[in-house]
């Protein structure tokens with residue numbers, strides 16, 4: 001199993017990451033990335049510790065592997081996988097959305113149905129299987145960009161006036177393809193090993209050039225990672241911004257400046273229909289999003305834990321209307337957890353013998369996520385009031401001789417001394433109010449597609465036949481006739 005140290009060392013590979021107008025020399029030593037790299041290193045160390053029971057014998061590789069990468073073949077497998085994903089999620093309290101387990105789950109889904117990648121034109125199934133084995137054996141951290149840049153959502157890439165704004169084929173060679181263009185939004189790409197590039201948004205038959213799936217090392221020549229502002233870098237301390245400094249996984253626009261991709265790393269080539277099939281005819285989309293929901297359970301629990309503590313510290317937890325708010329938070333958290341457990345309990349064994357989390361329940365939680373997470377964050381804000389703002393400018397005010405006595409006296413609660421109180425409220429602000437917190441609101445609303453897309457998944461996968469049959473059964477139980485009023 002890969003250790004945290006091995007992971008860190010592998011990132012010193014001269015990758016092309018840009019921040020604040022400069023190329024980052026070494027991400028492991030840069031303050032924008034070092035916090036999250038340490039967190040991911042802890043995840044690898046945890047998985048490598050036999051006492052944590054995070055490994056299994058992988059039938060595809062014949063090696064000992066991380067359970068988060070498992071192709072589940074029973075309800076028990078799904079449960080074991082969930083426990084492993086939860087152990088990782090607890091390290092960041094669910095604030096690392098795109099750890100190695102996210103795209104790793106997509107690849108488990110792809111490889112479990114690799115025949116989907118074989119078409120009359122191409123036989124890419126073996127490529128998918130080979131890359132999945134590599135990912136498992138080398139414990140790779142793969143991230144993805146599967147959304148076209150937000151240039152014009154009224155049309156698709158072929159109609160954007162200029163060619164290759166979205167990543168597409170520039171040149172086909174005997175040994176592979178050369179790609180040019182861009183794709184969004186590479187969360188954690190700056191600190192990962194490989195990038196999976198594809199397009200989940202529907203394309204048209206005029207977009208064949210953009211209808212691709214492939215993997216590429218982040219360090220590959222021509223791959224440029226343009227990061228957004230760092231939320232970790234500018235903070236005064238880990239005490240003031242405990243989440244921003246540890247879990248800012250970064251997001252980036254990825255530019256492909258004539259990147260060569262050998263055929264063995266290509267999974268879909270110039271085939272619009274295959275883009276959809278790879279995600280929805282394999283279990284990739286359900287397994288990837290099941291991982292995301294398992295992580296969300298941990299985050300929701302953390303959020304309501306902070307709310308409960310704040311209510312207790314401020315002495316408002318016995319007020320009935322406050323209990324109502326805490327009860328609403330509890331309902332939101334239990335709803336997410338319940339849907340994940342239901343999708344596991346009601347899993348469907350597919351034709352390849354793979355246990356797929358039941359999409360009815362999985363997509364129900366996803367369909368409401370743009371409401372559940374913002375609602376939970378709003379309730380936390382409401383319960384915390386001005387306490388989120390009435391905080392010292394930095395930890396230095398708590399230490400300086402001239403200021404600390406006033407803060408000890410006036411920033412306290414009957415049940416908590418000032419240092420602990422400030423610590424709690426600064427944590428709450430990092431969840432709901434900091435730039436990091438604002439990004440998380442956007443993340444939970446958009447990571448699996450815009451809210452209308454997530455609701456469409458729920459619409460497509462609910463299985464309305466049962467509901468409609470109930471209505472039709474009832475409608476056919478009575479008729480229009482003279483006696484109908486009596487029946």
Ligand SMILES: Cc1cc2nc3c(=O)[nH]c(=O)nc-3n(C[C@H](O)[C@H](O)[C@H](O)COP(=O)(O)OP(=O)(O)OC[C@H]3O[C@@H](n4cnc5c(N)ncnc54)[C@H](O)[C@@H]3O)c2cc1C
Pocket residue numbers: 098143144145146147150153184185186187188251439442443446447448449450451452
């Ligand atoms: C923090 C964060 C991290 C992310 N990380 C990743 C990542 O690692 N990898 C990755 O590939 N992607 C990632 N994404 C991108 C994410 O997948 C996209 O944001 C998402 O798919 C939505 O696409 P969009 O942002 O272009 O929104 P758009 O599709 O432009 O939608 C924005 C809004 O426009 C309206 N709209 C647009 N089209 C329609 C329509 N047809 N019908 C009705 N309304 C419409 C809706 O109001 C919608 O909410 C991330 C996003 C965020 C916010």
